[in-house]
Amino acid sequence: EIVLTQSPGTLSLSPGERVTLSCRASQSVSSSYLAWYQQKPGQAPRLLIYGVFSRATGIPDRFSGSGSGTDFTLTISRLEPEDFAVYYCQQYGSSPLTFGGGTKVEIK
Amino acid sequence: QVQLVQSGAEVKKPGASVKVSCKASGYTFTSYAVHWVRQAPGQRLEWMGRINAGNGDTRYSQKFQGRVTITRNTSASTAYMELSSLRSEDTAVYYCARDYSNSAYNWFDPWGQGTLVTVSS
Numbered sequence: 572e573i574v575l576t577q578s579p580g581t582l583s584l585s586p587g588e589r590v591t592l593s594c595r596a597s598q599s600v601s602s603s604y605l606a607w608y609q610q611k612p613g614q615a616p617r618l619l620i621y622g623v624f625s626r627a628t629g630i631p632d633r634f635s636g637s638g639s640g641t642d643f644t645l646t647i648s649r650l651e652p653e654d655f656a657v658y659y660c661q662q663y664g665s666s667p668l669t670f671g672g673g674t675k676v677e678i679k
Numbered sequence: 680q681v682q683l684v685q686s687g688a689e690v691k692k693p694g695a696s697v698k699v700s701c702k703a704s705g706y707t708f709t710s711y712a713v714h715w716v717r718q719a720p721g722q723r724l725e726w727m728g729r730i731n732a733g734n735g736d737t738r739y740s741q742k743f744q745g746r747v748t749i750t751r752n753t754s755a756s757t758a759y760m761e762l763s764s765l766r767s768e769d770t771a772v773y774y775c776a777r778d779y780s781n782s783a784y785n786w787f788d789p790w791g792q793g794t795l796v797t798v799s800s
Contacts, residue, residue, distance in 0.1 A: 606786040615774055615790035616724065627788060659724060663784040667740040668714075670724040 575671035583679040590647040594660035604664030607645045611656045681705040683791035690797045696763040701775030708756035709733040712778035715760040719771040765798045
């Protein structure tokens, strides 16, 4: 099973700041099968990024993904008020599909 | 628009079973797989399994093998997840989510709204 470790656990930031979230895999994620989701309290996760780099439909271009192998990054270029949420990475290259523990981005 | 609507909250006693439904609309149900994911309080998202809505083929996480059964009713465009031998650790929000396709594994979009299952004596 591929274990995904996200860091940091919590980030306290102000609107307008740049954010970099990390997701590290215990073994290489095959074919760059990595996605990122955003979850707000009481809501289901929402797809942001798939295939490491590709933004989902309707996702603003301030969200970008990068990385390969075992190290992946989600970057938010400029935080908007609606971006304060928990972010999860997920690998879908091998079964069982697994998720990271999440990074909470909170308002400073 | 593409939408998954799940059944309502459930309270079950230890040892019982629960069956959660996930009704799809806005797309051809049989062209996409449906996954089930759960989120226990304070825990990470946990993949349980998926069904190819076209041919009914199922794949389960080994952790839940033997306790979970995922089925679908194509005429109702609905997928189901049944979890048996419930214990308190199964208390969680259960989500269904649509795969990008019916083949292999892909990203999930969209997700259902979630169903809270509480296991308590």
